[in-house]
Amino acid sequence: MFAPRLPDELQLQRKRIEEEAIESALDAANGKLTVAAKRLGVSFCTIAADLRHHRIHLPLSKVTFKRLGAKRIAAIRDALKHGIPKRKVQRQYDVSVWSILLIELDQPELCDAHRAASVIRQGEKHRDALLSFLRENPGKSGDEFAERHAGSYFGCGSTTEPGSGAIFLHLAGT
Secondary structure, eight states, rough: OOOOOOOOHHHHHHHHHHHHHHHHHHHHHHHHHHHHHHHHTHHHHHHHHHHHTTOOOOOOOHHHHHHHHHHHHHHHHHHHHOOOOOOHHHHHTTOOOOHHHHHHHSSSHHHHHHHHHHHHHHHHHHHHHHHHHHSSSOOOOOOHHHHOOOOHHHTOOOOTTTTHHHHHHHHTOO
16 A cells, blocks of 8 residues: 655655755764764765655765775776676675775765666666677577567567557667
């Protein structure tokens, strides 16, 4: 069952109160996330999610900055800006999910940049799959491509009906 929607004015007021409460708790906790979470009576994961949601900047602590190092932090930010999957970033730079989250909270716009770059990378992956299919299977139909690569075929955001071939031609660049 769904909760009733609040009128837009009340939603904005509620958001403002949440942001103020989070910022106040962080100020009182000297920027320490776990302490601020305890003050608000929530888990540190909840407050981190709310920080991301509200795009509240949480500077990296000196300890985190020193532990990760400026070069590694810069490389992680660059990888995220280029849409590299977070699990791959974790492995490549030997960092935890939490460290990546702290880097994102230090630059709230990084989440949007990562999401946008990921969408572009996925589109390129789908296009490559189609072009590969066309090279290997000249003369095949859009339906045949869709049977083998449903995500590529239907993931392009078009509302064209399956079987029409329009998506197929669009993805192929014709």
